[in-house]
Amino acid sequence: MERPTEELDRIVEMAWEDRTPFEAIFRQFELTEKEVIRLMRRELKPGAFRRWRKRVQNRPTKHEKLLPKKEPRFKSTRQKSISHNQIT
Numbered sequence: 001m002e003r004p005t006e007e008l009d010r011i012v013e014m015a016w017e018d019r020t021p022f023e024a025i026f027r028q029f030e031l032t033e034k035e036v037i038r039l040m041r042r043e044l045k046p047g048a049f050r051r052w053r054k055r056v057q058n059r060p061t062k063h064e065k066l067l068p069k070k071e072p073r074f075k076s077t078r079q080k081s082i083s084h085n086q087i088t
Helices: 005-016 022-029 033-043 046-056
Strands: none
Touching: 005 022, 005 033, 005 046, 022 033, 033 046
């Protein structure tokens, strides 16, 4: 099944982000890590793909199970609550 261009762009963007784990991409787009790698190989130029692979290999932030268990991030009392990309 061919994905819309906007969806492909979002997957590539999420894969490039350091703090977006592969599990988040799976939850949103149902793509496994192997499928994301295959998609990135197809969508990126060869040099960009090599830089991306070097960058994400062994990066703890790309795998939820490798992330250290920490306290919840600080949230200002002035910060609005956001759910499903909608400001509540």
